[in-house]
Amino acid sequence: MIMKTYSQKKENVERNWFVVDATDRILGRVATKIADRIRGKDKPTFTPHTDGGDYVIVVNAEKIKVTGSKFDKKMYYRHSLYPGGLKSQSFKELNEKNPERIIEEAVKGMLPKNKLGKSIIKKLKVFQGPNHSHESQKPIEWNPS
Numbered sequence: 001m002i003m004k005t006y007s008q009k010k011e012n013v014e015r016n017w018f019v020v021d022a023t024d025r026i027l028g029r030v031a032t033k034i035a036d037r038i039r040g041k042d043k044p045t046f047t048p049h050t051d052g053g054d055y056v057i058v059v060n061a062e063k064i065k066v067t068g069s070k071f072d073k074k075m076y077y078r079h080s081l082y083p084g085g086l087k088s089q090s091f092k093e094l095n096e097k098n099p100e101r102i103i104e105e106a107v108k109g110m111l112p113k114n115k116l117g118k119s120i121i122k123k124l125k126v127f128q129g130p131n132h133s134h135e136s137q138k139p140i141e142w143n144p145s
Contacts, residue, residue, distance in 0.1 A: 008047040013040075015123075017055045017134065018142035022103065023063040031106035033144035034058070038123045039111065051120055056142075057134050058126045062099035066091060076105065100126040 018037065022030060036042050040052030066074065074091040094102055103126050111117040125134060 006045065006047075008045045008050045008052050010050055010052075013050070013052045015054050017057065017137040017139035019057040019059060019132070019134075019139040020142050020144060021060055021130075022058050023060045024065055027064050027066050027102065027106055030064070030144055031103065032110060034103075034124065035107050035110035037142075037144075038107070038120055049116070051116060053120060053123060055123045055125065055134075055137070055139075057132050057139055058103055058124070059130050059132055061103050061126050061128050062095060064095075064099070064102060076101075099128055 020030065020034065034056050038053040038056050040046050040050075040054070043052060045052060071091055075088050076091070076094050077086060077088050079086050089097075091102065104121070104124065107124055108117070108121050111120050125132065127133075
């Protein structure tokens with residue numbers, strides 16, 4: 001008997017909502033778990049060319065931790081596309097001004113660099129503080145360890 005390879009279709013995807021508390025979690029370790037969850041790699045129906053993942057809500061983004069001396073030395077760069085337009089911020093500065101961007105950048109770097117990756121990152125919702133605006137989706141508490 002010949003078995004056919006299963007290929008998931010985007011119409012057949014069942015998506016769930018999960019909420020993660022980032023308090024005292026290590027940035028890279030939680031970002032890998034989130035990237036796997038929003039891409040769908042933790043499901044038995046994973047297909048590399050299909051967006052089959054779940055939605056993830058991250059709360060308390062400002063309480064994320066990093067190891068070693070990254071708190072003071074890790075730098076984030078962006079460019080305005082004008083000559084001399086390179087802007088840089090340290091982890092400490094970015095954590096004070098826009099802590100959501102730290103988690104978004106970490107997860108985005110772990111996704112495919114194509115149209116699929118751009119659509120997958122939209123399923124990540126990051127919030128400062130313990131409250132979020134997605135209560136109506138009835139998210140499940142998720143503790144990535």
